[in-house]
Amino acid sequence: MTPVWKGFGALLIGIPILAFTAWxxxxxxxxxxxxxxxxxxxxxxxxxxxxxxxxxxxxxRNVNLAHGSLYLLGGYLxxxxxxxxxxxxxxxxxxxxAAAVVGLAMQVSIFRFMPGQDLRQTMVTIGLSIVIAxxxxxxxxxxxxxxxxxxxxxxxxxxxxxxxAYSTYRLSLLPMGIAIGVALWLFLNRTRVGxxxxxGVDDRVMLAxxxxxxxxxxxxxxxxxxxxxxxxxxxxxxELSMVPGEDTRLLLTSLVVVIVGGMGSVVGAAIGAAxxxxxxxxxxxxxPTYSVVFTFVILVLVLAFRPRGILGRPA
Amino acid sequence: MSAANWRGAMNVQAPRAVAPESxxxxxxxxxxxxxxxxxxxxxxxxxxLLLAYPWFATPFFTFQIGAQALALGLIALSLxxxxxxxxxxxxxxxxxxxxxxxxxxxxxxxxxxxxxxxxPWWLAVxxxxxxxxxxxxxIGWLSVRTEGIYTIMITxxxxxxxxxxxxxxxxxxxxxxxxxxxxxxxxxxxxxxxPVPFYYLTLAWALAGYLFVxxxxxxxxxxxxxxxxxxxxxxxALGFNVTAHRVAAxxxxxxxxxxxxxxxxxxxxxxxxxxxxxxxxxxxxIIAVLGGMRHPVGAFLGAIVFVLLQNFAIDVFDRERFNxxxxxxxxxxxxxxxxxxxxxxxxxxxxMSTQRGGTPWRAASGRSYxx
Numbered sequence: 191m192t193p194v195w196k197g198f199g200a201l202l203i204g205i206p207i208l209a210f211t212a213w214x215x216x217x218x219x220x221x222x223x224x225x226x227x228x229x230x231x232x233x234x235x236x237x238x239x240x241x242x243x244x245x246x247x248x249x250x251r252n253v254n255l256a257h258g259s260l261y262l263l264g265g266y267l268x269x270x271x272x273x274x275x276x277x278x279x280x281x282x283x284x285x286x287x288a289a290a291v292v293g294l295a296m297q298v299s300i301f302r303f304m305p306g307q308d309l310r311q312t313m314v315t316i317g318l319s320i321v322i323a324x325x326x327x328x329x330x331x332x333x334x335x336x337x338x339x340x341x342x343x344x345x346x347x348x349x350x351x352x353x354x355a356y357s358t359y360r361l362s363l364l365p366m367g368i369a370i371g372v373a374l375w376l377f378l379n380r381t382r383v384g385x386x387x388x389x390g391v392d393d394r395v396m397l398a399x400x401x402x403x404x405x406x407x408x409x410x411x412x413x414x415x416x417x418x419x420x421x422x423x424x425x426x427x428x429e430l431s432m433v434p435g436e437d438t439r440l441l442l443t444s445l446v447v448v449i450v451g452g453m454g455s456v457v458g459a460a461i462g463a464a465x466x467x468x469x470x471x472x473x474x475x476x477x478p479t480y481s482v483v484f485t486f487v488i489l490v491l492v493l494a495f496r497p498r499g500i501l502g503r504p505a
Numbered sequence: 506m507s508a509a510n511w512r513g514a515m516n517v518q519a520p521r522a523v524a525p526e527s528x529x530x531x532x533x534x535x536x537x538x539x540x541x542x543x544x545x546x547x548x549x550x551x552x553x554l555l556l557a558y559p560w561f562a563t564p565f566f567t568f569q570i571g572a573q574a575l576a577l578g579l580i581a582l583s584l585x586x587x588x589x590x591x592x593x594x595x596x597x598x599x600x601x602x603x604x605x606x607x608x609x610x611x612x613x614x615x616x617x618x619x620x621x622x623x624x625p626w627w628l629a630v631x632x633x634x635x636x637x638x639x640x641x642x643x644i645g646w647l648s649v650r651t652e653g654i655y656t657i658m659i660t661x662x663x664x665x666x667x668x669x670x671x672x673x674x675x676x677x678x679x680x681x682x683x684x685x686x687x688x689x690x691x692x693x694x695x696x697x698x699x700p701v702p703f704y705y706l707t708l709a710w711a712l713a714g715y716l717f718v719x720x721x722x723x724x725x726x727x728x729x730x731x732x733x734x735x736x737x738x739x740x741x742a743l744g745f746n747v748t749a750h751r752v753a754a755x756x757x758x759x760x761x762x763x764x765x766x767x768x769x770x771x772x773x774x775x776x777x778x779x780x781x782x783x784x785x786x787x788x789x790x791i792i793a794v795l796g797g798m799r800h801p802v803g804a805f806l807g808a809i810v811f812v813l814l815q816n817f818a819i820d821v822f823d824r825e826r827f828n829x830x831x832x833x834x835x836x837x838x839x840x841x842x843x844x845x846x847x848x849x850x851x852x853x854x855x856x857m858s859t860q861r862g863g864t865p866w867r868a869a870s871g872r873s874y875x876x
Contacts, residue, residue, distance in 0.1 A: 251654070253654045253657065253658060255657075255661075300840070308654050309594065309654060309657075310839060310843075312654050312657055313790075313794060313835075313839045314836065314839050314840065316787055316790065316835070317832050317833075317835040317836035317839055318832075318836065320787065320828055320829075320831065320832030320835065321828075321829060321832040321833060321836065323828070324826065324828040324829040324832060325829065327825075327828075328825075328826065328829070438665065438783045442661070442662060442665045442666075445658050445661060445662050446662050448658075449655075449658060449659060449662065453655070479673060479674065481673075482666060482669040482670050482673060483670065485666065486663075486666045486670075489659075489662060489663075489666070490647060493647055493650060493651075493659065494647075497650040497651060498651075
């Protein structure tokens with residue numbers, strides 16, 4: 191795109207957003223601010239789930255459509271761990287570990303044997319998602335499970351400017367998302383394994399030629415990506431509820447986040463999550479019937495002007 | 506792209522691309538142009554069996570198994586066409602089919618709170634199909650910007666987006682309830698939802714769709730589409746408009762899915778957000794992959810297996826565990842066959858005979874279902 195078009199595009203998107211912000215602040219500042227916080231905290235949760243998805247895709251070109259099932263699996267295991275031990279942190283660890291182990295098993299026992307056949311791998315993940323979803327339904331049932339937040343994050347946070355009070359747990363999603371994002375960034379950019387993963391994203395064959403055990407790197411990445419889905423499941427189990435069908439919802443969210451943000455880019459996932467989270471909550475607050483349509487319009491606009499997403503690179 | 510693939514693409518295209526031009530050149534007498542395979546004994550046997558089926562089957566088998574498999578097969582055929590000859594796996598085919606069903610219900614009649622226009626069927630059905638084809642073209646226009654797995658993701662996102670729209674929108678789609686009691690019209694004194702007439706109705710449309718696809722694959726458009734599947738860059742260099750061909754393929758597949766969708770809606774007697782939910786989006790993919798995408802008949806084979814599993818797997822296993830059964834069957838097929846039941850059949854027949862055919866479908870048989 192030429193600079194003129196870029197400027198035009200920025201105006202086309204920027205002016206309505208600015209106008210809406212001005213109107214929202216003037217009309218009902220509290221609603222606007224609460225919606226902003228809701229959107230950002232939801233975006234943090236979306237980012238946690240979608241970052242694993244995009245990490246796996248970036249390295250292995252594997253679109254893990256069982257990602258939503260791993261999210262639900264992690265959520266359920268976290269729920270039962272919290273019930274037994276009463277510790278929320280243990281629940282987080284259990285959710286992460288359970289999803290990571292399942293992801294690792296998938297990589298080691300199936301995907302390792304079909305390298306480069308990304309479409310077939312995607313089909314396998316579809317089959318796995320059906321099987322896992324039905325096994326979970328069988329084992330746990332269709333009733334709604336909701337986790338209670340840990341005592342030190344329970345209850346509202348009072349005395350905030352403009353919005354007065356806000357759920358402490360919900361607010362804590364924001365630092366959690368940022369912490370995980372920063373940790374992921376440090377891991378990818380400052381550690382040896384992260385360096386290998388980044389090298390693998392750029393050129394798998396060269397990495398293998400350089401004497402790195404690519405299968406080990408792949409397995410590690412898959413475990414971390416799947417684990418992030420499980421971690422998101424435990425974190426989301428408090429705010430959203432766990433029920434069959436949530437897996438599809440979070441899968442769709444992850445898909446849209448990475449399509450908008452750009453496949454394989456962690457920063458892109460953050461941008462995509464922010465856009466989607468804000469669009470969903472503002473849609474729900476100001477135009478409840480059409481909140482889905484907003485998500486859709488964003489998807490269409492991004493695809494029309496940047497087919498590979500905002501930060502996407504050619505595959 | 507390896508040398509073998511280059512050669513494969515050459516072999517598929519070269520004779521076909523030249524054939525229509527040779528009469529104008531006036532060099533050699535034009536080869537007789539065939540639009541179909543020669544009719545073989547097995548075709549006659551299968552057709553006779555299909556026609557005679559209601560005479561020896563119970564109404565349950567005629568309606569629940571036969572008609573349902575044919576209607577689902579027609580929807581899956583649209584995906585087989587897209588994936589097998591266009592190399593594009595779209596998960597939004599059920600969305601198109603469901604949209605056609607919704608439109609027929611909205612323009613026609615259904616048991617809702619007055620959201621229906623109540624127009625006669627000869628207006629409602631074509632209008633619904635036109636809208637579905639337009640939607641399919643739009644979906645195609647959006648998703649041809651991407652390739653392979655990206656297409657899967659974007660069409661899945663579109664399909665699930667439509668599902669949530671149908672759940673939340675009460676003004677047009679009647680929300681969670683959807684459209685109840687959507688029935689085919691009573692025409693010429695025949696109630697078309699009775700098992701035997703409905704079976705013949707679906708059979709007629711399924712046969713028409715099948716023959717249409719078989720014909721289309723031999724037209725210059727179909728050949729070019731298969732060329733684009735095998736090597737878009739080469740086709741682009743040859744002067745073909747790759748994007749236009751792909752979007753047109755989506756439109757054609759949309760028309761097939763729309764017909765199947767209307768029939769499937771009539772079969773169920775209703776269309777709800779559930780019928781365009783993720784489950785059904787993926788079921789269509791399962792049917793197409795189960796049968797195999799190398800030949801249009803795979804869609805119907807897959808549909809028969811799917812419907813049989815749906816109706817009888819629950820007798821063997823727990824009633825609620827259908828998804829587990831179908832998921833495992835799908836996994837086994839994807840893991841152990843490159844091309845569904847047809848892939849197994851091809852491997853079997855290749856082992857028994859070394860005879861090689863020359864149809865475009867078979868020339869592409871060495872490939873996986875889409876690339």
